[in-house]
Amino acid sequence: MSEEKPKYGWYVKNLILAFNTVGLFGIIVFIIGLIILGMLGVILSIIGIALMVFFLWPGIGLAVMNVILDKADSEVQGMDIISKIQSPRVLDIGCGTGRTAIKxxxxxxxxxxxxxxxxxNVNAISGNSLETVNRNAELEGVSDKTTFQYGSATExxxxxxxxxxxNLSSVLHEVHDYEDKERAMKEIHRVLKPKGFLIIGEWNRYSWQLILYSGIFCLVFQKRxxxxxxxxKHGFKILNYENFGGYVQFTAQK
Ligand SMILES: C[S@@+](CC[C@H](N)C(=O)[O-])C[C@H]1O[C@@H](n2cnc3c(N)ncnc32)[C@H](O)[C@@H]1O
Structure with a gap:
């Protein structure tokens, strides 16, 4: 009998499938363009190349990123402050399937x-649900020290x-409106104890790693x-920031 393993899912799996479908269509258009002679052939080849650059690139890049994440068994970086706090209470906002929260x-x-x-949000991670994160916590042996529930960063x-x-790992970019981001920051400030720590990890728009993974879609992300x-702006003092392969992690204090 095979042992059940935690399922953390793939980030933006549906988007990856859509990108690769359009990208494959781009390959077909490009090949037809090469076969057809004349101006139409040239136009089709250019359209094919454009579809490959815009869609196949992030389609393959983001799939590779997910494979790397699945294989990596790294520690959560920047969490050394935990050991200095007695009986720490930690809130992980946007915990998803628990990839970071469980670590x-x-x-x-x-x-x-x-x-x-x-x-x-099921479009953010495949299999994203309360049942999945609870099952993963059980399989990883941390059920007794974790509680997961539905809740928004803005409330x-x-x-x-x-x-x-x-802690928010790769979450705030999904809170799309700036007003909602501000609401979330005020809420975080409210629930943190005085001198409490805020850890935010986000992708850095022009880092070469993000460009490699997502091509033109790096523009969806913000600069550091x-x-x-x-x-x-929301009353935190930034203590430190570290770069982990295009992913910037801020440690700040209330
Ligand atoms: C890219 S995933 C990251 C998941 C997890 N932090 C990790 O490290 O694997 C982003 C998560 O943020 C969640 N999310 C998006 N907007 C949110 C909001 N307003 N409040 C709470 N969670 C949110 C999504 O449902 C998704 O699970």
Whole structure:
């Protein structure tokens, strides 16, 4: 009998499928363009190349990124502050299937607890649901120190000054309106204890790794300065930021 493994899912799986479908169509158009002679052939070849650059590139790049993530068994970076807090209470916003939240839970010292909230957008991660994250926590042996529930970054379902650490890994770019991002930052500030820590990880628009993975769609993401300004504007002091392959992680304090 095979042992059940946690299922963390693929980020933007539906989008990857759509990109690759259009990209493959681009290959066909390009080949037809090569076969047909004359101006029409040239136009079709150019359209084919454009479809490949715009769609096949991110289609393949993002699939490769997911394969790398599935294989990687890395520690959560920048979480060394956890060990310095007695019985830490951690909130992971946008926990999804628990890829980051469960790693954080594994590093919790005795008496610590992690709460995870998410709106469970199924387009963000395949298999994204409360059932999946609870099952993954069970399989990873952290059920007793984690609680997952439905909840939005813009309306956090917890009282004021509850958490020592709030973590958001690759989440805030999905809160599309700037006003909602501001609402989320105010909510985070509210639920953090005085001197509590905020950790935000986001993709950096012009990093070569992001461009390699997502091609032209790197424009969906913001530059580092954007996050820097948003964090400072909401009463946090940035203590540190680190670059992990195009992914910038800020550690800030209330
Ligand atoms: C790219 S996934 C990252 C998941 C997880 N943090 C990880 O490291 O694997 C983004 C997650 O943010 C969630 N999300 C998007 N908007 C949200 C919001 N307003 N409040 C809470 N979660 C949100 C999505 O449902 C999705 O699970």
């Amino acid at each position: 954080i839970a594994k590093s919790l010292p005795k008496g610590g607890h992690l709460n995870g909230i998410d709106i469970y 956090i379902p917890f009282e004021d000054n509850k958490f020592n650490i709030v 300065k954007y996050w820097d300004d948003l964090i400072r």
